[in-house]
Amino acid sequence: MTTETLAAAQAQAPATPRTGCDDCVLKVGTLCRRLDHDAREALHRYGRRRTLAKGQTITWQGEPASHVANVLSGVVKLSATTPDGREQILDIVGPGGFLGRIDDRASAFSAIALGPVEICLFPRESFLAAVEDSAEAGAALLERALEDLDRTRRWLLMIARGTAIERVATLLLAFAERDTSPRHAFALTRGQMADLAGLTIETVSRQIGRLKASNIIALPTRDSFEIRDAETLRAIAGEQPGHRPH
Amino acid sequence: MTTETLAAAQAQAPATPRTGCDDCVLKVGTLCRRLDHDAREALHRYGRRRTLAKGQTITWQGEPASHVANVLSGVVKLSATTPDGREQILDIVGPGGFLGRIDDRASAFSAIALGPVEICLFPRESFLAAVEDSAEAGAALLERALEDLDRTRRWLLMIARGTAIERVATLLLAFAERDTSPRHAFALTRGQMADLAGLTIETVSRQIGRLKASNIIALPTRDSFEIRDAETLRAIAGEQPGHRPH
DNA sequence: CGAACGCTTGAGAAGTATCAATACAAGTGG
DNA sequence: CCACTTGTATTGATACTTCTCAAGCGTTCG
The missing domain is CATH 1.10.10.10 (Winged helix-like DNA-binding domain superfamily/Winged helix DNA-binding domain)
Incomplete structure (x- = not known):
């Protein structure tokens, strides 16, 4: 199982052309679609599109993540591994989903591609700056995050009591x-x-x-x-x- | 156990003075502190401060919630009750926490005051409008939501595998x-x-x-x-x- | 003092994990 | 083409953890 970090993934695929958000795959998208042109420009200066193979790890449990990402296509499992080796999948993240931590603490979880996956990768700082500049982007991501939170809570209930x-x-x-x-x-x-x-x-x-x-x-x-x-x-x-x- | 909804809570305490955000208790606050003056004014036109007694229910499982709220002081438990009567607490929400759903579907969970609680109550629509107008507010709430998500996922891991x-x-x-x-x-x-x-x-x-x-x-x-x-x-x-x- | 409530402790039942064996499918290489 | 390996799924026997039901204890409060 590959153990690349976001940074490593970025270094590994430097040949990928810098792709603008205008031809973004993410049609139902959370982020790019709701940014106005200026904000999209600002963000796309830092965003890089990356393709990941099945089984490739995007962030690795325990490492501080310098980047965040949005899933463009494909499906990613967000999971944690207990000290005794058992795995728990915490969420299945599809197109439009957000990956990474917004603060600089180590990520507690790993994100692993379940099949071929395209993501849009941002340095955390510039991503944050873009969100603070665009109310629409912030609102869209907030909506998405609250949906994720609600779904995770329902699944917590199922695991705890079912x-x-x-x-x-x-x-x-x-x-x-x-x-x-x-x-x-x-x-x-x-x-x-x-x-x-x-x-x-x-x-x-x-x-x-x-x-x-x-x-x-x-x-x-x-x-x-x-x-x-x-x-x-x-x-x-x-x-x-x-x-x-x- | 009281079963009041947000709307009921609002109706029940009409004597509470309309309090501006300028003297908001929420000093460490997520929302009000990071709004600029105009946005704060706009939001505070709709926000109402409410005091809840211990055991009082703020939203009730299954009812569509027309309001959202921020916790100003005190502690609230967010919980769900299974059909067979057992309860699962999904989160403990303290000052600065967000309560409610951002869409209009029925809330799956109940929020119950664990002690005396002050909340700031907003009609959902005007709250959303305020968030879309203020990037700072959106960013602050996003940060908070992602923290909640992270904590909930850690707890899910603990429940599932611990x-x-x-x-x-x-x-x-x-x-x-x-x-x-x-x-x-x-x-x-x-x-x-x-x-x-x-x-x-x-x-x-x-x-x-x-x-x-x-x-x-x-x-x-x-x-x-x-x-x-x-x-x-x-x-x-x-x-x-x-x-x-x- | 008695009732109500929250906490502790015990015995047995139920559900799930663990360990182990087997089956099946899809490659891989001779 | 067939043996062989590998990964995945099924099935069985047993052990262990937690739940359920039940009783008892301590504290608080009317």
Whole structure:
């Protein structure tokens, strides 16, 4: 597993052309889209687009991060590793997501690309300056941060009070939300599901087995599933009416 | 337990004088202190200061919140109640903290005053407008939100991967950080510690008993403790060097 | 004094982790 | 093409942690 820091990533890919925000991939974007032209210019003087391969680490647990980043495309897992070697995924960050710390303390977490990922990388100081100059950018990032906070709190509740089958059912419903076809892909491996749900691989597998045995889901292949009884599945997940996962 | 919403709280205390931000209690404040005069004026046209008694609910789980608030003084617990009646405290919010959702969906959580609390209450729309007008306010709130996010993620890690004694040790260290005298108060009751740590009262009590039996802590009275072996306690808590709890 | 509340302690039950074996799929190299 | 390795998933037996239910204790307060 690569252990590059943001700075290292920047040094490693100096050939990447300086790309302006005007042709930014981030169409649904949080940041660039809501900056006025001047602010965008100022920020884009410092922002660099980088491409990361699957498994590449963007920030490494324990190192002070001099840079922050926005995810342009692809998916990143934000995770921490306990002293005894177990991993906990704290969030899955997709396009528009913010990575890094706003102060200069060491980051407690690692961000690892789950597939090919494009990010926009900023020195922390210039990023902060840009945010303080543009109210729109600040408001957009604030909105995003508060959404992240809300989602993290809901997941904290699930981890703290939910049983194994509740957590797995919630994950399956989240996977199912991503597409409309009846057959859904497991977006994560069993190991990643376990790391996200705070369980072991074996427990995740057993709960999926229980759901299959109860005919609540079916497993046409090993990496896809169909929901046979959505109502029961939602009931197991303890879904509150009025807000949906993710 | 009172179940008032923000709107109800506003209606309930109409006699409170409209207080300007210039004499705001929030000296270390996140918001008001960093607004320029015009923005402060604009916001203060809508902000109302409210005093809440211990146990009073500021927002109620499931209700759409039309207002947001900043905590001026006192401490609030942000918590959720599961369908089966157990409570999970998601965060303890002190002066400078932000309460509420920035969108109009129902709030998933309740905020309950742990003691006498002063808050500054804003209609959500005017609050948002003020943030979009003032880059400084946006930046300050963003900083705060990202801190909250970081702390919540650390606690999620602790809940997901930590054992009962690790969680309790972490809480004790957090209590001990609040004062310098050798004898520390339990800032929360056993029940609140359990709700925060995702445990039961009995388990919390047993872990405290274990720490006492191992001479790692002493219990001079029932609502205070002394740390006898700080190093071991920190080792149990699994404290990473480089960042401290809360 | 009795009631209410918060805390402690005990015994048994339940849920999940751990350890271990096996199965399956996808490469890889002979 | 087939053995072999590697990564991932399933299944079983057992141990351990925490929850649940229950009882008892100490303090405060009416």
